[in-house]
Amino acid sequence: MIVDDEEDVCQALAKVIQRKGFEVVTCGDGETALEMFKTHRPDITFLDLYIPKLKGWQVLEEIRKIDSGAKVYFVTGSHDDAEKLKGKNVPVNGYVLKPIDLSEIVKIVEENR
Amino acid sequence: MTLFALSGLFIAVTALTLILILVIYGRKRLHLIWAFFNLSVFTWGIGTFVAGNATTPQLALFGWQLSLMGGVFIAPSFYHTVCTFCGIERRKLIIFGYSIGIITEILFIFKKVILLDNWTFLFNSIYYFKGTIFYFVIMLCWGGIVALSYLELFRFQKINKGRQYMQALYLGYSALFGFIGGASAHLPSVGLNIYPYGNFGVAIYAIIGTYAILRLHLLDIKVAFTRAGIFLCVYAFILGFPFYFGYKTNLWIWSTVFMAILATVGPLIYNFLTRKAENVILAEQKRYQAFLLKASDGMVHEPDMDKLLNLTVYLIKRAVRTDYAAAYLNDAGENKYVLKALRGSGRQVVPPEFSYDHPFIKYLETREEPFIYEEMPDNIRDSLGNDVKFGLVVPSIIKGSYLGFLIMGQKKNRTLFTEDDIKTFKILSNNASMAVVNCLQTDRIKKDQEILLNSEKLALIGGMAAGTAHQFNNRLNAFVLAANSIQMLIEDFLAETGEGLIGKEFMHKLHKLFDDINEFLEKIIWNVRRTEEIIRGVMNVSLFRAEGITMSEFKIAELIDQAARMLREKHKIKDEDELPITIVSGKDEIIYGDRLLIFESIYNTIDNSYEAIEEKILYKLEGDERKNFKPEIKIRVIQDDTETKIEVADNGVGIKDENRKRVFAPFYTTKPSSKASGSGIGTYFVKRNIEEFHKGKVWFESEDMKGTTFYFVLPRKAKA
Numbered sequence: 030m031i032v033d034d035e036e037d038v039c040q041a042l043a044k045v046i047q048r049k050g051f052e053v054v055t056c057g058d059g060e061t062a063l064e065m066f067k068t069h070r071p072d073i074t075f076l077d078l079y080i081p082k083l084k085g086w087q088v089l090e091e092i093r094k095i096d097s098g099a100k101v102y103f104v105t106g107s108h109d110d111a112e113k114l115k116g117k118n119v120p121v122n123g124y125v126l127k128p129i130d131l132s133e134i135v136k137i138v139e140e141n142r
Numbered sequence: 143m144t145l146f147a148l149s150g151l152f153i154a155v156t157a158l159t160l161i162l163i164l165v166i167y168g169r170k171r172l173h174l175i176w177a178f179f180n181l182s183v184f185t186w187g188i189g190t191f192v193a194g195n196a197t198t199p200q201l202a203l204f205g206w207q208l209s210l211m212g213g214v215f216i217a218p219s220f221y222h223t224v225c226t227f228c229g230i231e232r233r234k235l236i237i238f239g240y241s242i243g244i245i246t247e248i249l250f251i252f253k254k255v256i257l258l259d260n261w262t263f264l265f266n267s268i269y270y271f272k273g274t275i276f277y278f279v280i281m282l283c284w285g286g287i288v289a290l291s292y293l294e295l296f297r298f299q300k301i302n303k304g305r306q307y308m309q310a311l312y313l314g315y316s317a318l319f320g321f322i323g324g325a326s327a328h329l330p331s332v333g334l335n336i337y338p339y340g341n342f343g344v345a346i347y348a349i350i351g352t353y354a355i356l357r358l359h360l361l362d363i364k365v366a367f368t369r370a371g372i373f374l375c376v377y378a379f380i381l382g383f384p385f386y387f388g389y390k391t392n393l394w395i396w397s398t399v400f401m402a403i404l405a406t407v408g409p410l411i412y413n414f415l416t417r418k419a420e421n422v423i424l425a426e427q428k429r430y431q432a433f434l435l436k437a438s439d440g441m442v443h444e445p446d447m448d449k450l451l452n453l454t455v456y457l458i459k460r461a462v463r464t465d466y467a468a469a470y471l472n473d474a475g476e477n478k479y480v481l482k483a484l485r486g487s488g489r490q491v492v493p494p495e496f497s498y499d500h501p502f503i504k505y506l507e508t509r510e511e512p513f514i515y516e517e518m519p520d521n522i523r524d525s526l527g528n529d530v531k532f533g534l535v536v537p538s539i540i541k542g543s544y545l546g547f548l549i550m551g552q553k554k555n556r557t558l559f560t561e562d563d564i565k566t567f568k569i570l571s572n573n574a575s576m577a578v579v580n581c582l583q584t585d586r587i588k589k590d591q592e593i594l595l596n597s598e599k600l601a602l603i604g605g606m607a608a609g610t611a612h613q614f615n616n617r618l619n620a621f622v623l624a625a626n627s628i629q630m631l632i633e634d635f636l637a638e639t640g641e642g643l644i645g646k647e648f649m650h651k652l653h654k655l656f657d658d659i660n661e662f663l664e665k666i667i668w669n670v671r672r673t674e675e676i677i678r679g680v681m682n683v684s685l686f687r688a689e690g691i692t693m694s695e696f697k698i699a700e701l702i703d704q705a706a707r708m709l710r711e712k713h714k715i716k717d718e719d720e721l722p723i724t725i726v727s728g729k730d731e732i733i734y735g736d737r738l739l740i741f742e743s744i745y746n747t748i749d750n751s752y753e754a755i756e757e758k759i760l761y762k763l764e765g766d767e768r769k770n771f772k773p774e775i776k777i778r779v780i781q782d783d784t785e786t787k788i789e790v791a792d793n794g795v796g797i798k799d800e801n802r803k804r805v806f807a808p809f810y811t812t813k814p815s816s817k818a819s820g821s822g823i824g825t826y827f828v829k830r831n832i833e834e835f836h837k838g839k840v841w842f843e844s845e846d847m848k849g850t851t852f853y854f855v856l857p858r859k860a861k862a
């Protein structure tokens with residue numbers, strides 16, 4: 030699942046991941062993301078930090094309640110935010126910093142196949 | 143004992159006491175010279191005691207000789223005192239005076255040179271002797287020296303003020319008592335048979351003179367003489383009447399009773415009469431003291447430091463009529479006291495600042511009460527220089543900290559700063575200290591507020607910039623993703639397409655590839671264009687630029703559009719219906735103003751409208767009401783020849799009656815603190831931007847739960 034309020038990002042990531050043989054679902058806000066997680070139970074979720082309705086870390090909290098083992102990666106444009114969240118021991122599996130390097134996305138997807 | 147002998151004894155005892163006081167407490171050369179004077183007076187006293195009490199002519203002659211041996215030094219030692227007091231050099235004349243005395247002493251060794259032993263028995267009690275020619279010459283010289291002394295005193299009091307002036311007066315007037323009194327003892331010697339009661343005056347003169355020289359805080363001389371006069375009259379009556387009654391009636395018991403009664407009421411009568419007399423004599427002083435005390439109460443309410451200090455010096459100079467009044471304030475950051483306010487002629491005299499190391503400051507910080515110039519040690523006075531001879535210094539202290547001090551010049555009428563003055567200024571200083579503390583706190587609050595305002599402003603700008611930066615990032619991210627994607631497509635194509643792949647299938651794959659590449663290229667082009675628009679928008683808005691307003695003409699619709707876009711980014715609004723901004727009229731109107739300030743005002747107002755709508759939706763509406771609610775922000779632009787009116791109307795939560803007055807106040811906000819945009823500074827800036835910088839007007843109308851409309855009126859550009 031790819032959650033980002035920028036449609037371009039969702040499309041680009043979706044295309045790349047689909048080429049690797051995965052099914053991809055995308056959405057643009059936190060509330061929809063939660064609904065889609067419940068419905069689809071994706072193997073990996075790429076979650077933008079700043080999205081409408083529910084923020085990234087709020088979505089993560091809810092996902093952890095549903096499935097504590099779900100693989101979730103934050104996507105953020107801010108190094109500071111990433112460092113702050115690391116400091117808070119938020120139970121996320123990793124970070125992808127913007128501008129996104131697609132090869133990194135591919136690597137994550139391959140590692141979790 | 144005769145009265146004359148009694149006067150001699152009184153003189154001797156008084157003079158001896160004064161010598162002891164001067165030796166113990168005297169600090170200066172002046173005090174020593176005055177002690178020598180009192181020694182001469184002592185000798186005169188002993189001599190007249192012996193002469194007054196003498197039962198034989200020989201003893202009387204001895205007494206008179208002794209009195210003359212002392213008396214002959216009274217004039218030169220007085221002259222010496224005057225010269226030292228006035229700070230003038232008259233060495234030759236002083237030596238001449240003392241020489242006359244020494245010569246006289248020598249001549250006394252030879253009998254009949256000064257006094258002949260022809261005696262007459264006068265007043266049934268005193269032997270008098272005639273003087274020789276030498277006696278008269280000596281008296282003439284003596285008189286000349288006294289006249290010179292008075293000349294110097296007269297010159298001195300003409301050019302001096304304050305304590306020194308008062309001292310000169312005391313010396314001068316009291317000396318008259320002494321010289322006249324002492325001269326009265328000689329009158330019978332020259333044929334004028336008047337009983338020498340005046341001899342008592344010599345003691346009075348010595349007492350008053352010593353008081354004037356030793357005491358730092360002198361009573362006003364008018365007050366001193368008034369009190370002395372009242373004292374004499376009251377107590378002469380208290381003691382004299384019962385005694386007279388008893389003498390006349392022989393009813394001594396009743397006389398004693400009267401004395402007891404009068405002795406009890408005596409002090410009350412004395413105080414009452416003294417107070418009444420002083421109210422008249424010191425009317426001027428009491429007037430300004432009352433005025434200053436009243437004015438000092440009002441000082442605490444003055445929040446502006448400069449105004450407070452200027453007011454203080456003005457009041458003092460005006461009320462007390464001093465040459466000048468100066469106020470210094472402690473500048474702890476620079477380790478000095480700085481002159482902050484000055485009135486009067488002190489500009490050439492008072493220095494602009496005193497460092498903490500200055501001896502005067504070190505002395506000042508040991509004093510908690512007001513003090514006069516003469517109280518300071520010589521080295522401190524020297525450190526100030528000859529020009530700075532102030533009248534009074536009033537330190538301003540609060541909780542042991544020296545906030546500053548006041549310096550006053552001498553009073554124009556040359557009278558002293560009295561004890562009552564010092565009490566008044568102490569109260570004034572206490573009130574001034576509190577007022578200064580108030581002012582310092584007000585200044586600090588103002589500075590803090592300014593810092594806060596500036597940082598809020600920066601935060602506001604920063605918030606806008608952050609929103610823009612986020613947009614940039616997203617656009618750049620899109621470029622990178624697109625480019626990455628192309629690379630991956632190419633990679634995959636090359637990996638999948640081998641040498642053997644030709645023909646239709648190859649062509650189909652190639653077409654598909656180019657379609658995909660094209661799609662990404664379109665995205666790149668679109669994002670680049672969007673980035674250009676954003677950059678243009680930022681440059682137009684010119685968030686970071688130099689101070690000062692720049693007036694220009696521009697389409698208001700452009701600013702509204704930019705503001706709307708930035709706000710949608712800020713609030714993460716995808717759906718335009720969530721922030722529906724409609725320009726109802728005047729879309730094409732051109733307005734005249736500072737683009738940034740107008741943009742800021744529109745941005746803030748629409749932001750407030752959006753948040754008012756959000757608050758209504760989230761917290762005030764429920765169920766169907768919420769579902770059916772259509773948020774609206776309508777903007778109207780109406781122009782006539784002279785002005786442009788912009789209305790921004792929303793259907794949000796509205797402004798409650800109790801909050802109306804504070805809408806434009808800085809830091810006022812009804813937004814919850816959890817919301818990042820709730821700084822409360824926006825509407826303050828709007829008002830300032832439009833009214834202060836554009837000379838326009840801002841107001842609003844609002845109804846609780848119906849919505850708010852903000853109105854801006856801007857003057858149009860003046861036609862050439």
